[in-house]
Amino acid sequence: MKAVQYRAVGAAPEVVTVPDPEPGPGQVLLKVTAAGVCHSDIAVMSWPADQIPFPLPLTLGHEGVGTVAALGDGVEGLSEGDSVAVYGPWGCGICVNCAEGKENYCLRARELGIMPPGLGAPGAMAEYMIVDDPRHLVPIGGLDPVKTVSLTDAGLTPYHAIKRSLAKLVPGSTTVVIGTGGLGHVAIQLLRAMTATRVIALDVTEEKLGLARAVGAHEAVLSDEKAADRVLELTGGLGAHVVLDFVGAPPTVRTAGAAARVDGDVTIVGIGGGALPVGFGTLPYGTNVSAPYWGSRKELAEVLDLAHAGAVDVHVETYSIDEAPRAYERLHDGRINGRAVILP
Ligand code: NAD
Ligand code: ZN
DSSP states (O other), rough: EEEEEEOOOOOOOOEEEOEEEEEOOOOOEEEEEEEOHHHHHHHHHTTTTOOSSOOOOOOOEEEEEEEEEEEEETOOOOOOTTEEEEEOOOOOOOOOHHHHTOOOOOOOOHHHHHOOTTTTOOOOSEEEEEOOOGGGGGEOSSSSSHHHHHGGGTTHHHHHHHHHHHGOTTTTOOEEEESSSSHHHHHHHHHHOOOOEEEEEEESSEEEEHHHHHHHHHHEEEEEEHHHHHHHHTTTTTTTEEESSSSSOOHHHHHHHHHHHHHHHEEEEEEESSOOOSSSSSSSSTTTOOOOSSHHHHHHHHHHHHHHTTTOOOOOOEEEGHHHHHHHHHHTTOOSSEEEEEEE
């Protein structure tokens, strides 16, 4: 089968032919219908050899939807042909966090060497993929796989971040969304569907800000060194209750800290190498700074329920598997508006 692989440190991803996988006991084989292209892959492919926690080559793709092609011995509860989304942050399934479905915070994944598909285990950017356990699948019924696939990360990750701050997102509150790309443009829609907060979106191009407005941002502001002042102006000098940073670079975490109000939440989702110093007097009193990771199995089911209700519409650009390297290039250059999706 064809697969998109990251094969050598620092090299561009390549389309190669690899053996068709076969499901072992307890595993599920999917015929992949769609795989999302995430900026995290670009970050991983920029790491030096000593920081990469898995062997190469790696089949990319941590957002996957497919149809069940074969069941390994002992797997029950799924049938061939079922359309399913892959829950990516695989955990041990046994620790106290996994018992709650919070496999993204598995206590033993590192020790046991469990890694997500596309970020250690072979991923979704191939004609077929192996899912290690049926509990990592959520049936999507009649949802369009192409529109749904990115909800497994670009939907689930912002959903989890927003849920952590839900108590602050009362009517009259303000939320800043920094970076309105794959994750950010879904975050705006989730904020509008889940809360009555006012959304101020920040990005670096008019095209991205246009998408932010189209998906529900009340204000769209150019992200430069004056952006935090603009947020303060728009909030009567007080700042935002919640700031969600989907870039996480040094300038954006600075903006995030400066745009938050007293007792606000600054949530850094992007992995752009920025860090916000936390210490008395460095931030408004009581600021909560956190850097969450992905989301829980229950939250993925909730995001898919929102999709069934028509509350989220991921803007997608589709590519064939042979075009996947070009999709990564375009994402790297900031030229994808919404999410790129590969159709293997
Ligand atoms: P993306 O490239 O689709 O979107 C990033 C957006 O940020 C783009 O619209 C870009 O124009 C904008 N941007 C760049 N510099 C900016 C700046 N200075 N100010 C404002 N906007 C700016 O990326 P994505 O796939 O949505 O991923 C977003 C980030 O989230 C990445 O760092 C990714 O690695 C990370 N991520 C984290 C998790 C997690 O669990 N913490 C999960 C998925 C992705
Ligand atoms: Zn991702």
